[in-house]
Amino acid sequence: MWRYFHLIHRWAGISLGLLVLLWLLSGLVMLFVARPELSGAERQRSLAPLQASAVLKLPGSADGLRLQQQLGRPVFLLQTGKVVQAVDGLSGQPRAPLDEAQARQLAAEYAERLTGGPLRISGLELLARDQWTVYGRFDAQRPLYRVELDGAAGLELYIGQRSGELLLDTTRWERGWNWLGSVTHWLYFTPLRARPALWRQVVLWSSGVAFAMCALGAVLGLQRLRLRRRYASGSVSPYRERWRRWHHLLGLGGGLFLLTWLFSGWLSMGPGGWPGGGGGGAAAQQQQRWRGAELRPEAWTLPADLSGMVELAGLRFQGRPLWLASAAAAPSRLLSTQGQNTQGQVLPGGLSEAELLAAGQALRPELTVRAAAWLHQADSYYYPLRHHPREFPVYRVEFSDDSLYYLDPRLARVALRLDAAGRWSRWLFDGLHKFDFPPIATHGLARDGLIIALSLLGLALAAAGSLLGWRRLRGKPPLKKRSST
Numbered sequence: 001m002w003r004y005f006h007l008i009h010r011w012a013g014i015s016l017g018l019l020v021l022l023w024l025l026s027g028l029v030m031l032f033v034a035r036p037e038l039s040g041a042e043r044q045r046s047l048a049p050l051q052a053s054a055v056l057k058l059p060g061s062a063d064g065l066r067l068q069q070q071l072g073r074p075v076f077l078l079q080t081g082k083v084v085q086a087v088d089g090l091s092g093q094p095r096a097p098l099d100e101a102q103a104r105q106l107a108a109e110y111a112e113r114l115t116g117g118p119l120r121i122s123g124l125e126l127l128a129r130d131q132w133t134v135y136g137r138f139d140a141q142r143p144l145y146r147v148e149l150d151g152a153a154g155l156e157l158y159i160g161q162r163s164g165e166l167l168l169d170t171t172r173w174e175r176g177w178n179w180l181g182s183v184t185h186w187l188y189f190t191p192l193r194a195r196p197a198l199w200r201q202v203v204l205w206s207s208g209v210a211f212a213m214c215a216l217g218a219v220l221g222l223q224r225l226r227l228r229r230r231y232a233s234g235s236v237s238p239y240r241e242r243w244r245r246w247h248h249l250l251g252l253g254g255g256l257f258l259l260t261w262l263f264s265g266w267l268s269m270g271p272g273g274w275p276g277g278g279g280g281g282a283a284a285q286q287q288q289r290w291r292g293a294e295l296r297p298e299a300w301t302l303p304a305d306l307s308g309m310v311e312l313a314g315l316r317f318q319g320r321p322l323w324l325a326s327a328a329a330a331p332s333r334l335l336s337t338q339g340q341n342t343q344g345q346v347l348p349g350g351l352s353e354a355e356l357l358a359a360g361q362a363l364r365p366e367l368t369v370r371a372a373a374w375l376h377q378a379d380s381y382y383y384p385l386r387h388h389p390r391e392f393p394v395y396r397v398e399f400s401d402d403s404l405y406y407l408d409p410r411l412a413r414v415a416l417r418l419d420a421a422g423r424w425s426r427w428l429f430d431g432l433h434k435f436d437f438p439p440i441a442t443h444g445l446a447r448d449g450l451i452i453a454l455s456l457l458g459l460a461l462a463a464a465g466s467l468l469g470w471r472r473l474r475g476k477p478p479l480k481k482r483s484s485t
Contacts, residue, residue, distance in 0.1 A: 002223065009220055012213035014469035020210050020262070021462040022184050028455050029181035031448065034387040036132050036170040036178060044326050046110045046166050047310035050074065057092030058300050065300070065314035070164045071102060077163050084140045084163045097161045098145065100124060107147040107157050110166045113328075119155065123148035126161060131183065132170055133158060134193040141167055204269040211262040218255040221248055243471075247464035254457035261458070264432035267425075275421035275428075283417065286363045290414060292319030301337040317351070317412045318359055324411065334412060350409030353395065360397035360405055363414075367399040375406065378442050381426055382406045382416050385436060386444065391415065 038046075048069040056074055059065070064079035067089065074089030086095040098106070104121055111119045124147050127133075133144060141160035144167065149155045154172030159165065182188060187206075192199050224238055231238050239245040267274060299321050300314060313324040315334075323335040334347040351359075357372055375382065375396040381404060384390040394415055395407040402423070406416040418426065431437050435454075440446045 002220070005216060005220055009213060009216045010469075010472065012209060013217070013465045014472060016206060016210045016213060017462060017466040017469050019206060020214075020258075021459065021466055023265070024455050024458045024462060026181050026185035028452065029177055030185055031451055032386075033174070033177040033181050035182040036168060036174045038166065038168050042114060042169060043166065044310055044332075045328055046113050047326070047328065048109065048113070049328070050306040050309045050312070052304075052306050056089045056302055058297060058302070059087045059092065067302075067312040068165070068310070071105060075164065077165060079140060082140050084160060084165070086163050095164075098159070098164055100126075100145075102164070103145040103147065103159055103161070106159055106164055106166075107145070107149070110157055110159070111147075111149050111155060114169065115151070115153075115155070119149040119151050121147055122150050129190065129194060131188075131190050132168060132175070132178075134188060134190055136196075138167060141165065200269060204266070204271060207262060207266040207269065208271065211259070211266050214255065214259045214262055217251055218259060221251045221255060224248065225252060243464050243467055247461065247468060250457065250461040250464060254454070254461050257454045258458045258461060260432045264429050268429050268433065275424045286414075286417070289362050289365075290318070290359060291316040292362075295319065295321055303335055303337055315412050318355070318362070322347075322412055332411065334410065351407075351412055352409075356395040356407045356409060357397070360395070360407055363397075363405060364399050364403070367401055367403075369397060370400050371398045372396065380438050381418055381423070383436070383438075383441050385434070385441070 050067065050069050051074065059076050059078055064077070066077040068075050068077060075095065076087040076089055078085050078087060087093065088095050104124060107121060108118065124145060126143050126145055128143050129138070130146065138144065141163055143161050145159045145161060147157045147159065149157070156170050157166060158168040160167055187199065187203055192202065226236050230236055233240070237245050237248045239248055295316060302312070303323065308327050309325050310328050311326040313326070315322040315324055321337065323337065324332050325335050326332045334350050336345045336347060353374070357369070360372065361369055373396055374393045376393045378384065378390070382390060382394065382396070391408060391410065395409060397405045397407065402420060404418040405414055408415040435447060435451050440450065
């Protein structure tokens, strides 16, 4: 029986050992290099200042409503269902999709505000998706213009054809490192990732088999280990050849880390529906309760003074219209025009505690609130990481079923929602895969050091196994082991 276990472990390692090695290496890259994204600060800096106009024609109701300045004219961006459409703010008519000349003009303006100087456009193409826009969050904006700009950074911009909105910027440095980082780690190769069901099965089965291979290796490593009655050589390992011996000993030293890391990665793909929970339907229902009743178009009143603003985003909070005003180089702020004719009332601290508590209770009317309080620093579930900042303070609401909601008063949104399944995921995936256990989650250097040390141990183990697999495939005969007497 043990012989068959060895054969299974050997050939599973030959099949997947190199992939595990690449997962570990790409994970180290991702620790320091985030996938290409347009940050909030970059997005606000790229937008043109809003210009006051005598008459702006607000469009009808929609799931999302934003006001921007594009090509010298005010434009409302409406999201209806899964489509974002631009409506001219002066005529009130839908704007035609951007042609190439308009896309070039917008891209040049965005690039100049982002970089502080003019850049020449060297290439432009209209595409449905590419390597950096395979994610579902771009679906409502497709097709996209990809614009290449001259310059040492190799800047490329992605602009929605219907919306004219800047959606993503990438640099040569980001693209290069992400081929070794996020693309390799998540197997996010465009032909595969464009087919979500197939991609999920590939990642689910490859990570599952890799986990089983590691678990079997741990059992075999312990079975061959002798701490008391050592082998004739005096070693605790029976292997004479150095790479086999190192693979055995490294497996005993780093096998537990690799085992839990592969297990948590496999769990992230939701095998058998894990971790369960309310799912998208419950989240959508709670989002509707947060927003409240539908508003008639006349309920939205633009503030008369748009000076200093680059965008207005319409928010519906408990059946009440609010505007989120963004500036080029200042924090966004909430405005209320309800009951006012011309000026928008600034809400300096955002929503009040009473408003947040009432809205929180409305999210889960079937439950009672066990505790509610302001959170001014990280706790075990709401905490910042290098590529995932968090805003404070937030209002933390705990319900009788142990579910947690973190409510952001400045953006009038639910910043984090955790039910029982979410709690499990926090520890079994985030904890085991990202090593963000308290207290090191909020101590970057300590967490970095631990991850680097364990990853290097795992890399050495995977490298030794891959080398042994390569030698086996080349037909090199194994060296005899020492006698186990």
